[in-house]
Amino acid sequence: MTVRTIEVRERIMARNDELAAEVRRRLDAAGVTAFNMVSSPGSGKTLLLERTLEALGEELDIAVVTGDVQTQNDADRLARRTSRLVQAVVTGGACHLDASQVMAALDAIDLAQTRLFFVENVGNLVCPASWDLGELAKIVVFSVTEGEDKPLKYPKMFRMAKYAVLNKIDLLPHLDFDLEQAMSYALQVNPGLHFFLTSARTGQGLDDWFHFLRQQVRAAVPA
């Protein structure tokens, strides 16, 4: 018996990150702005995207890919708000999307006719934080029906996100949720986090969100 130790020293996420870089190259070349929408289940990601498609779908040539463990319900909901194909990735048990799934989805999207691209990730505040999908930024949606301390409980997700949408603010009068405390916890984890306060249901705060999206699309120039 001759035992040999082989030093490998290889990053386990390297392959995903290479694919994500390729996704990013394709999106940059086409001048497409891409956001990876992440959250716990039930935060209102789909309704926020429905409202966004209704208001800006045509104006900003929005394409969407949804990820769910089972069902295409979210993709079906979004498809009713746009004339474009909404791609559904059913992960069949996996708790996140990876870059290879987004790469495959891109093949069915006419990038020349797309300026804004959303990935609605699987509802989960843990796993999607570890997977780069080639997006410009992760946007974490955090609803006021959750605990204020979500950012402290799931720091990696809030650290990896560049923007946070605090959603369902129409419910604040009925809840004990401390908005300032929640924002303070989020900033503790990620001092650079930029917030949007929205109610996708009533439309409150959506103008700021739409303005931000228009700005981001305007800033993107095909490489």
Place this chain on the structure above:
Amino acid sequence: MHEMSIALEVARLVEEQMSSHPGRLLRVGIEIGDDAGVEPDNLAFCLEAVLAYPPFSGATPVLARVAGDVLRLDFLEVDDDRPDD
């Protein structure tokens, strides 16, 4: 539970390595950073499940905690039944 996805990616990397270092796989060393977002016990459980089958049968995962967000296949230990170099 993204640890199973990570375990499957480890298996892919190990298989790649084994093609140039044939032999019986004994141990698989993984470094996990404290900020890597990976639960070591959970990953060990998934690795044990993945490594229970050919071509990895009987190999043991060896997990080492390190600082930072490192997540790395560190080393393989292989019995290649060849005389020492």
